[in-house]
Amino acid sequence: MNAGRDRRPEDREALERAMAGVAPLGGPERVAPAPGKPPPRVRARGASGREPRPLAGFLPEGDVEEHSQRFAADLGRGALRELTARPLRIALEIDLHGMTRAEALRVLEAKLDRAIETGIRVVRVVHGRGLHSEAGPVLRGAVRRWLETGRIAPEVAAYRDAPPELGGRGATLVALRRRKRRGP
Numbered sequence: 001m002n003a004g005r006d007r008r009p010e011d012r013e014a015l016e017r018a019m020a021g022v023a024p025l026g027g028p029e030r031v032a033p034a035p036g037k038p039p040p041r042v043r044a045r046g047a048s049g050r051e052p053r054p055l056a057g058f059l060p061e062g063d064v065e066e067h068s069q070r071f072a073a074d075l076g077r078g079a080l081r082e083l084t085a086r087p088l089r090i091a092l093e094i095d096l097h098g099m100t101r102a103e104a105l106r107v108l109e110a111k112l113d114r115a116i117e118t119g120i121r122v123v124r125v126v127h128g129r130g131l132h133s134e135a136g137p138v139l140r141g142a143v144r145r146w147l148e149t150g151r152i153a154p155e156v157a158a159y160r161d162a163p164p165e166l167g168g169r170g171a172t173l174v175a176l177r178r179r180k181r182r183g184p
Helices: 009-019 077-084 101-120 139-149
Strands: 068-071 093-095 122-126 157-162 173-178
Touching: 093 101, 101 122, 101 139, 101 173, 139 157, 139 173
Parallel strands: 093 122
Antiparallel strands: 068 157, 122 173, 157 173
């Protein structure tokens, strides 16, 4: 940590207000934690029955364009296993090449709706890398933002760049959540 360097004045003032009246512990009053077992690790559980908050429900935080993979926070990194297994079991491919952003998102929504209804788990979305677009890459970021914030965001378990042999940064692999089984 930068011990006070590179802090904005308002951050420093907020810290000083928060720490007002706090006194550091002295030598003999300081208590070291008792040696023992570390606390048990808490494992992420499956879907809790409530809808995750779209963008905040995905980790890591930040610009979707910069990350090669994300997973729903309530599922943990295990959600990515389906997208890294070999051989990949891609059940549906959606090709968005040559479409406008609006067209691509309409097609994506319709096809993912059908995939969810039929129980498909892994989908490859081909959006290209934007090499031939005057505006640069548009679809990759739009697709990923929609996966996190669109109507079907609660159904998305994880996504990641496809491996090079399946399109690399020009394609996104999407893992959809398992459908809950209804009674017998």
